[in-house]
Amino acid sequence: MDIDNLPGAGDAAASRHRLQYCANQGLFRHAVPADNGGYGNHFTDLVNAHETLGKAGKDTGLMLSINAHLWGALFPILKYGDTRQQKIYLSGLVTGGLIGGHAITEPQAGSDINALAMTAVQSGDGFLLNGHKRFITNTPIADLLIVYARLDNKLSAFIVHKDDQGAGFLDTPQITGCRSATMGDVILENCLIPAVRQLGKTGAGNMMIQQALELERAFIFAGICGLMDWQLETVIKFSRERKVNDIHLGKYQAVSHKIAEMKLRLDTIRLWVSECARLKDGNKRITLASAQTKLFAAEAFLQSSLDAVHILGSNGLTKASLMADLVIDALASRLFSGSSEIQKNIIAALLGTGDGYR
Numbered sequence: 001m002d003i004d005n006l007p008g009a010g011d012a013a014a015s016r017h018r019l020q021y022c023a024n025q026g027l028f029r030h031a032v033p034a035d036n037g038g039y040g041n042h043f044t045d046l047v048n049a050h051e052t053l054g055k056a057g058k059d060t061g062l063m064l065s066i067n068a069h070l071w072g073a074l075f076p077i078l079k080y081g082d083t084r085q086q087k088i089y090l091s092g093l094v095t096g097g098l099i100g101g102h103a104i105t106e107p108q109a110g111s112d113i114n115a116l117a118m119t120a121v122q123s124g125d126g127f128l129l130n131g132h133k134r135f136i137t138n139t140p141i142a143d144l145l146i147v148y149a150r151l152d153n154k155l156s157a158f159i160v161h162k163d164d165q166g167a168g169f170l171d172t173p174q175i176t177g178c179r180s181a182t183m184g185d186v187i188l189e190n191c192l193i194p195a196v197r198q199l200g201k202t203g204a205g206n207m208m209i210q211q212a213l214e215l216e217r218a219f220i221f222a223g224i225c226g227l228m229d230w231q232l233e234t235v236i237k238f239s240r241e242r243k244v245n246d247i248h249l250g251k252y253q254a255v256s257h258k259i260a261e262m263k264l265r266l267d268t269i270r271l272w273v274s275e276c277a278r279l280k281d282g283n284k285r286i287t288l289a290s291a292q293t294k295l296f297a298a299e300a301f302l303q304s305s306l307d308a309v310h311i312l313g314s315n316g317l318t319k320a321s322l323m324a325d326l327v328i329d330a331l332a333s334r335l336f337s338g339s340s341e342i343q344k345n346i347i348a349a350l351l352g353t354g355d356g357y358r
Helices: 010-023 043-055 060-080 083-095 203-240 251-282 287-317 323-333 339-350
Strands: 121-125 128-137 146-150 154-161 167-169 185-193
Touching: 010 083, 043 060, 043 203, 043 251, 060 083, 060 128, 060 146, 060 154, 060 203, 060 323, 128 146, 128 154, 146 185, 146 203, 154 185, 154 203, 154 323, 185 323, 203 287, 203 323, 251 287, 287 323, 287 339
Parallel strands: 121 146
Antiparallel strands: 121 128, 128 185, 146 154, 167 185
């Protein structure tokens, strides 16, 4: 993958251009069967490609956008789409001609999918969708979103196009973390879509959301590993060059121990992500492993980002440095794909304790 000419981050148009550039480099083809336009390779290959991009691009927002596209739209259509839907959408999603994502979160419902209130009502040969989604990654640059709504009070999935009448893919509210990932509200007001755009069976939405989030939790930190590798290299270089009382900063035990812990966190995340890839390549469930990966990786990313700024001192707070921005991104990572508390609930429930797996 050629990443030397990765376009710079900027506005929404630039964000879309960066996603399309990544698609042109084949990044959306990993772990996709060859007869669907993919490489026909493995999740292990996907992990390696994402880590390479993460280190080169140093952009948490880009990784968030890519993962929303893959696990929110491409893979659900690959798994649940009928022949017609796959023919219409997969080629564009694999090549970057179409940008996708999924719309789950609502203003009154964050990680609790049982509280989702958007509705779908049959109307003639289609469905009328009404409701409000919030903090949806890849809005407003998405061409389509997999939107989850209640049909006969059963959570179900629908393919909504940005140009559907009554569909609003907005660019507000904006957030400070992962800034290159466009995000905003999705407001559907009597949005009429044809019946052929229901994805999967009525009532399968809960299962589809859980499976999409499992993949996102498992693999979003593949790219962030590359970023954390750059973060570690930067801190090591600084500790070797910076002197305090004519002694290299890295010689001080308080600093060297922080660097050692950063290395340990990075390699532990790699092991967790690799384990998720091994399980997926073996067609095994990753429910527990993905929750463990997300919980450990999000907390580790935050602590290593704080340590990096602490070691760099004021240099880590300059506008030219990415380190302070990474602290904000790491805070966001504790929330996206389900908060750290949600991951603990999942782990506890799978061990037979806790409040149950939702």
